[in-house]
Amino acid sequence: MRQFFAAPKNRGFQFLIPTLTWYTLKKKSTIRGKQLPMDLAVTSLHISCFLSPGPDGIHPTLLRACASSLKTPLAMIYEESLKTGCLPPDWKKTNITPIHKSGKKNNASNYRPINLCSVPAKLMEGLVKDEVLRHLIDNELILSSQHGFLPGKSCTSNLLSYMNEVTAALDKGISFDVIMIDFRRAFDLVPFEHMLKKLEAHGIVGDVLRWITD
Numbered sequence: 001m002r003q004f005f006a007a008p009k010n011r012g013f014q015f016l017i018p019t020l021t022w023y024t025l026k027k028k029s030t031i032r033g034k035q036l037p038m039d040l041a042v043t044s045l046h047i048s049c050f051l052s053p054g055p056d057g058i059h060p061t062l063l064r065a066c067a068s069s070l071k072t073p074l075a076m077i078y079e080e081s082l083k084t085g086c087l088p089p090d091w092k093k094t095n096i097t098p099i100h101k102s103g104k105k106n107n108a109s110n111y112r113p114i115n116l117c118s119v120p121a122k123l124m125e126g127l128v129k130d131e132v133l134r135h136l137i138d139n140e141l142i143l144s145s146q147h148g149f150l151p152g153k154s155c156t157s158n159l160l161s162y163m164n165e166v167t168a169a170l171d172k173g174i175s176f177d178v179i180m181i182d183f184r185r186a187f188d189l190v191p192f193e194h195m196l197k198k199l200e201a202h203g204i205v206g207d208v209l210r211w212i213t214d
Contacts, residue, residue: 091118097113
């Protein structure tokens with residue numbers, strides 16, 4: 001099972017990196033590391049105490065209890081990490097817990113790997129994610145049809161939007177055909193080089209792009 005989870009999931013696939021259209025940004029030219037409010041990010045250390053610690057053994061309860069003392073050194077580490085475009089090696093290590101989904105339990109492909117990474121790294125990752133998402137929303141770079149991984153949207157809003165389209169078509173006497181596709185291990189098969197090119201095309205460059213690449 002260890003070998004199965006460690007093997008690259010897109011092995012055997014050859015991807016061509018297409019020529020991407022650079023999008024016009026309306027509110028910000030680019031998002032760079034110096035724009036990220038690292039000091040504000042760790043002021044209160046909003047993090048659930050129920051999270052499991054990563055390989056470093058740092059528990060979120062400790063971070064919350066010592067927030068006033070840790071906010072400054074953590075902010076300095078985060079700023080240096082972004083400025084250099086490098087993530088500390090220990091933060092790249094994860095504990096992988098296999099969770100059985102369905103099917104035979106002696107088949108490794110029937111398990112979902114749950115990665116437990118360092119809690120301080122998860123805090124920084126959340127900060128970068130929030131700034132990237134704010135950048136994309138402010139510049140209207142996300143389609144209105146996107147419902148996943150967005151604040152205020154969910155599977156429910158997606159279903160309601162879909163039902164509105166279906167009922168509107170049926171009310172007009174128009175037939176409505178649906179093709180649903182479920183990609184197996186979709187996130188494991190995302191070409192990393194493509195994702196980086198998409199980020200750059202959407203105005204995410206500089207320190208942040210180097211940090212994500214690392």
